[in-house]
């Protein structure tokens with residue numbers, strides 16, 4: 001007897017934004033694919049959709065229905081309304097035109113927001129649910145930096161989230177999502193979800209799941225997921241820079257029809273997290289002290305500018321550390337990345353080998369004042385390069401290597417992820433050849449920067465992704481919120497969801 005085919009729709013929409021980056025995200029900032037392109041782009045790739053495909057490929061009775069994918073090339077500012085409307089229309093059209101599907105897998109991030117719609121993922125789920133009806137199971141995967149909302153949970157049969165930070169389980173998250181969807185489709189499980197919200201925004205080294213304090217909360221959630229009644233579990237710490245009404249931290253546990261277990265464990269994990277909240281902050285060193293320490297050092301020095309982390313949504317055009325070094329008369333060699341479209345234009349106009357006088361930094365985020373420098377144009381290129389982390393291609397747009405005295409700058413016209421050495425390598429620069437490197441990412445793999453360094457400083461610089469979250473000026477998230485407010489009470493409540 002032939003088994004009936006299970007038709008599974010796959011759609012993807014992923015972006016993470018900082019509300020404090022003034023540059024609006026555009027449709028062009030996304031890599032968009034339709035239909036079969038979605039499968040072709042992900043099969044064999046270490047992404048969530050790639051992981052889901054690897055599971056579905058092994059199930060003869062599953063027929064994949066590839067729908068739509070819009071993945072931001074890197075994190076950025078709030079997505080402009082019109083551009084989000086286009087993405088939503090294309091996403092929902094893919095849902096509408098997929099006929100007779102039995103189940104849906106949505107790969108999302110959770111920290112995307114548009115100017116008016118602050119819960120993009122919840123909106124897409126709500127509208128998709130209207131199209132497919134109540135009966136079709138939907139499993140949604142999210143980044144643990146996602147902002148969990150009631151709408152996301154209400155319209156998903158189950159939510160699955162990353163277990164690792166730095167993230168190394170994209171593929172496994174997709175696999176877990178696909179397996180759970182199949183269990184639901186086969187009637188083997190009845191998911192019930194417990195969500196406990198915690199009024200805390202956290203950021204720092206203790207959030208590394210393998211080595212940080214927070215890891216114990218995640219491991220406890222994983223133990224529930226892997227237990228006899230567990231289906232999914234983890235903790236969302238949110239992206240503290242995505243200032244939206246439901247921004248906070250959350251425990252989420254999904255069990256097979258065991259609400260008591262989900263509720264009890266979610267409350268326990270939330271209490272454990274609340275107890276450690278004061279330790280979940282990054283110690284930052286004042287900028288002037290960093291300059292002094294770096295000047296006195298003779299070994300390889302890394303200045304971490306996580307306040308301008310493009311992979312967290314910052315604009316990448318901070319010159320705060322550069323300015324402080326220049327003003328202090330810093331003599332050691334420095335390598336740094338910068339997003340600066342007008343400076344790149346000037347370099348292209350002048351040509352390789354020419355000297356340009358350009359204002360550097362602050363062309364996007366007005367909190368930085370441009371710094372006039374005389375630079376030699378050492379290299380020009382189209383900005384496309386293979387990244388060392390995943391092997392996929394990134395694109396910083398037209399780019400220039402500018403040299404000014406002891407400063408070497410990799411200047412791109414668009415923000416590009418900076419959590420590894422790829423951009424430096426693409427422009428022929430080895431960070432180890434410099435006394436000092438400015439790294440615009442909170443956490444990179446140890447061997448890339450921290451391992452080889454003699455001095456490694458987390459700099460307290462201004463920026464739209466500063467770990468000093470109190471410096472940012474949140475206006476939309478619920479208050480009181482730790483650490484934005486002095487007095488924050490926590491009375492944990494588990495909300496239960498079942499569909």
Ligand SMILES: [Zn+2]
Nearest residue numbers: 143144145167
């Ligand atoms: Zn993340």
